[in-house]
Amino acid sequence: MSYKKRKIVNKLMLTISVFTFLIGAFFLFWILGDVFLKGARYINWRMFIEVPKPPGVPGGGIGNALVGTFILTILASIIGVPIGIMVGVYVNEYGRGKLAWWTKFLTEVLTSFPTIIIGVFVYIILVVPMKSFSALAGGIALGIIMLPIIAKSADEAIKMVPISLREAAYALGIPKWKTILRVVIPSASGGIITGIMIGIARVMGETAPLLFTSLNNVYWSVSLTKPIGSLTVTIFNYATSPYDDWRNMAYASAFILVLLVLFLNIIARLYAGKRRK
Amino acid sequence: MDKIRVENLNAWFGSMQVLKNINVSLKEKKISAIIGPSGCGKTTLLRCFNRLHELVPGARVEGKIFLDNTNIYEKEVDPVMVRRRIGMVFQRPNLFNHMSIYDNVIAGYLLNNTKLSKERKDEIVERSLRLAGIWEEVKNRLRDYPSALSGGQQQRVCIARALAVEPEVLLMDEPTSALDPISTYRIEETIRELKEEVTIIIVTHNMQQAARVSDETIFMYMGEIIEVGSTSQIFTNPKQKLTEDYITGKFG
Amino acid sequence: MKKNLGDKIFKGIALFSSLFVILLVFFLFVELLIYSFPSIKKFGIYFFIDKIWDPVTERYGALPAIYGTIVTSILALLIAFPLSIGIAIFISELAPPALKRPLSFIIELLGAIPSLIYGMWGLFSLAPLVQLKIGPFLQRILGFLPFFQGYPLGVGYLTAGIVLSVMIIPTISSLSREILMAVPIDQREAGYALGMTKWEVIWKIVLGNARSGIFAAGILGLGRALGEAVAVTMVIGNFPNISVSLFSPGVTITSVIINEFAEAAGQLKISVLMELALVLFLITFLIMGLARYYILKRIEGR
Numbered sequence: 122m123s124y125k126k127r128k129i130v131n132k133l134m135l136t137i138s139v140f141t142f143l144i145g146a147f148f149l150f151w152i153l154g155d156v157f158l159k160g161a162r163y164i165n166w167r168m169f170i171e172v173p174k175p176p177g178v179p180g181g182g183i184g185n186a187l188v189g190t191f192i193l194t195i196l197a198s199i200i201g202v203p204i205g206i207m208v209g210v211y212v213n214e215y216g217r218g219k220l221a222w223w224t225k226f227l228t229e230v231l232t233s234f235p236t237i238i239i240g241v242f243v244y245i246i247l248v249v250p251m252k253s254f255s256a257l258a259g260g261i262a263l264g265i266i267m268l269p270i271i272a273k274s275a276d277e278a279i280k281m282v283p284i285s286l287r288e289a290a291y292a293l294g295i296p297k298w299k300t301i302l303r304v305v306i307p308s309a310s311g312g313i314i315t316g317i318m319i320g321i322a323r324v325m326g327e328t329a330p331l332l333f334t335s336l337n338n339v340y341w342s343v344s345l346t347k348p349i350g351s352l353t354v355t356i357f358n359y360a361t362s363p364y365d366d367w368r369n370m371a372y373a374s375a376f377i378l379v380l381l382v383l384f385l386n387i388i389a390r391l392y393a394g395k396r397r398k
Numbered sequence: 399m400d401k402i403r404v405e406n407l408n409a410w411f412g413s414m415q416v417l418k419n420i421n422v423s424l425k426e427k428k429i430s431a432i433i434g435p436s437g438c439g440k441t442t443l444l445r446c447f448n449r450l451h452e453l454v455p456g457a458r459v460e461g462k463i464f465l466d467n468t469n470i471y472e473k474e475v476d477p478v479m480v481r482r483r484i485g486m487v488f489q490r491p492n493l494f495n496h497m498s499i500y501d502n503v504i505a506g507y508l509l510n511n512t513k514l515s516k517e518r519k520d521e522i523v524e525r526s527l528r529l530a531g532i533w534e535e536v537k538n539r540l541r542d543y544p545s546a547l548s549g550g551q552q553q554r555v556c557i558a559r560a561l562a563v564e565p566e567v568l569l570m571d572e573p574t575s576a577l578d579p580i581s582t583y584r585i586e587e588t589i590r591e592l593k594e595e596v597t598i599i600i601v602t603h604n605m606q607q608a609a610r611v612s613d614e615t616i617f618m619y620m621g622e623i624i625e626v627g628s629t630s631q632i633f634t635n636p637k638q639k640l641t642e643d644y645i646t647g648k649f650g
Numbered sequence: 651m652k653k654n655l656g657d658k659i660f661k662g663i664a665l666f667s668s669l670f671v672i673l674l675v676f677f678l679f680v681e682l683l684i685y686s687f688p689s690i691k692k693f694g695i696y697f698f699i700d701k702i703w704d705p706v707t708e709r710y711g712a713l714p715a716i717y718g719t720i721v722t723s724i725l726a727l728l729i730a731f732p733l734s735i736g737i738a739i740f741i742s743e744l745a746p747p748a749l750k751r752p753l754s755f756i757i758e759l760l761g762a763i764p765s766l767i768y769g770m771w772g773l774f775s776l777a778p779l780v781q782l783k784i785g786p787f788l789q790r791i792l793g794f795l796p797f798f799q800g801y802p803l804g805v806g807y808l809t810a811g812i813v814l815s816v817m818i819i820p821t822i823s824s825l826s827r828e829i830l831m832a833v834p835i836d837q838r839e840a841g842y843a844l845g846m847t848k849w850e851v852i853w854k855i856v857l858g859n860a861r862s863g864i865f866a867a868g869i870l871g872l873g874r875a876l877g878e879a880v881a882v883t884m885v886i887g888n889f890p891n892i893s894v895s896l897f898s899p900g901v902t903i904t905s906v907i908i909n910e911f912a913e914a915a916g917q918l919k920i921s922v923l924m925e926l927a928l929v930l931f932l933i934t935f936l937i938m939g940l941a942r943y944y945i946l947k948r949i950e951g952r
Contacts (some may be wrong), residue, residue: 131847141736207667224668235877285492293506294482298660326764329879
């Protein structure tokens with residue numbers, strides 16, 4: 122190939138690479154713009170304190186769904202955060218053999234596992250025996266989804282804690298478990314907190330697993346043993362309905378969901394960036 | 399009086415033997431320096447005194463180290479208890495970044511959940527920082543985080559942290575190797591003053607430093623102790639050819 | 651001695667957490683297997699080759715769902731893979747260092763958007779576009795191919811494939827970017843020193859070095875596409891059908907589980923859905939497992 126031709130290929134391919142990025146960015150702005158444009162104008166304050174109404178009836182809101190998502194997220198965090206952190210502790214501080222390898226490997230696999238399967242699994246082990254869909258089942262499903270995300274970030278953050286800090290504590294006569302709890306985990310807290318924020322953002326946006334666990338509830342409910350409404354399932358039902366006013370409500374609610382998720386992701390990113398410096 | 403006595407100590411990293419049949423005694427309230435070329439096992443020996451060596455994956459120790467006539471490698475001895483009696487200062491300052499300077503000094507109590515009154519804590523902090531010769535510099539910023547201090551200041555707070563739990567022995571692993579000459583000078587001053595309080599064992603690759611601060615010197619080579627004696631004897635009249643070659647700079 | 655107790659308890663908790671993860675995956679498999687048993691017993695191998703789905707006569711064939719899952723995922727990968735590699739190249743090789751992090755964040759945000767939002771975008775914005783613009787356009791220039799025949803409905807394999815492709819771009823591109831950035835500088839410099847152009851260095855040296863890692867990234871993206879549920883359900887059209895035309899509606903494993911579960915009543919039907927979930931579990935576990943195993947080995951090998 123002549124030098125001139127090589128130059129042209131070079132220019133062309135580099136330009137294509139820039140374009141692929143622009144395409145990616147374009148999709149992001151298209152999808153977000155879509156939700157913002159179609160959703161923002163249907164936002165009103167009453168929707169935050171009202172429950173869904175039948176189609177055609179004016180008003181109606183997502184108050185119960187917001188409460189439900191909040192409860193489900195808390196439940197998920199109660200399960201996912203401590204177990205996730207302890208998995209990170211185990212693989213770094215205790216495990217060196219096969220068990221630690223399998224834990225790491227399966228954590229990785231679980232991170233990108235279809236969440237619908239988790240939903241079906243919790244349906245089998247909880248909803249069937251309890252003979253009822255419940256907030257508890259939903260929270261556990263989301264907790265299982267959150268766990269590997271936390272575990273991975275805890276693993277990475279704990280790995281970054283220098284050995285010298287642990288040795289400083291050991292040399293002071295601090296037992297290993299107190300060293301981990303009071304030196305290693307606090308030193309890794311930046312990465313762990315980032316992971317928690319990402320994990321929360323992730324489970325807040327989950328729909329599929331909730332369809333098999335917490336189902337939905339169009340009334341106010343805080344009971345853990347009853348079905349509970351959630352932002353995502355409510356939006357899913359609204360969006361797949363044939364009624365225009367419900368679809369508008371779906372977009373308004375989706376707008377709120379996207380804001381929450383983006384907010385958490387951006388905060389997590391800024392926080393992580395700040396810690397890096 | 400001997401504070402520490404080492405008997406037939408051997409240590410390994412995996413299959414590599416790094417300490418070979420070490421036998422040595424260290425005197426109480428004296429400063430002993432361990433010198434030798436890098437890789438000679440001096441840091442490993444130091445880390446055997448507070449049972450830190452065995453925490454490295456694959457590391458192994460055999461033999462006896464007596465601290466006041468108790469073998470610290472006896473089965474029923476808890477290494478955690480050993481480390482409360484033997485403090486350590488590391489090559490690089492390793493203060494806990496998530497804790498204030500004040501909390502760092504009393505970390506030995508704090509992280510163990512030992513309850514202390516406010517007065518007692520203040521007292522310990524001031525006494526330790528004074529001993530480490532850094533009280534005047536930090537007394538108005540005790541609530542700051544360690545990152546606000548220079549490397550030399552941090553290292554002296556590390557010394558204060560080690561002293562705060564009132565150890566009987568203080569291990570120092572090349573404590574000035576990461577510092578500038580002025581900080582080094584001040585830490586050496588501190589070390590000399592501390593002799594009244596504790597038994598000090600210092601590992602250094604800097605022979606002038608050993609000559610300046612220590613009473614006794616141990617010369618190591620390839621995992622073995624070649625010569626032990628008073629510092630003045632080792633530096634002026636070494637008995638072994640190898641020692642002489644090392645201190646005159648023929649290798650190292 | 652009391653101190654040792656603290657260490658033992660704490661280590662116990664850590665060990666329990668690890669076992670929790672391992673047992674979780676194990677029981678996931680076992681429970682799905684137990685629950686699919688009635689279906690496995692009744693349909694056997696025919697489950698995978700029967701294309702009839704009829705709740706009235708209780709005849710359930712999974713072929714349309716498996717077909718739909720594979721078609722949409724492969725389509726997604728075909729679109730997303732080159733785009734993602736381009737993006738990874740742009741961020742790792744071309745973008746100024748100060749912009750690398752913000753630019754990769756833009757792409758990573760694509761991965762943060764809930765799949766429900768993708769579904770709404772696909773259903774209300776993309777599907778009409780496929781029906782009125784993209785579909786007819788493809789028909790005009792590629793209409794001779796069997797893939798682009800028939801009438802574009804909007805929802806169907808093509809729309810689902812496009813939606814999935816956008817969803818897996820961040821997965822593939824961020825992993826590829828990491829792998830590209832891990833290629834040592836001296837490899838590049840060796841290329842430049844031989845008089846290669848920037849593109850030649852990227853194509854022949856950087857990608858050459860990273861090729862197996864990028865392959866794993868693609869597999870991971872494929873795995874994500876296979877298991878995606880809500881977004882696909884909203885745009886696939888939900889018609890149990892096997893068609894070569896990408897314009898026609900279909901079903902996927904996940905869409906069948908979601909849609910049929912809502913009205914599922916009989917034991918057998920539940921069991922059928924569980925077997926579908928089991929199939930999905932096995933496929934994704936195999937694929938993710940291979941990719942993750944590879945990546946984990948690679949990271950540890952470094």
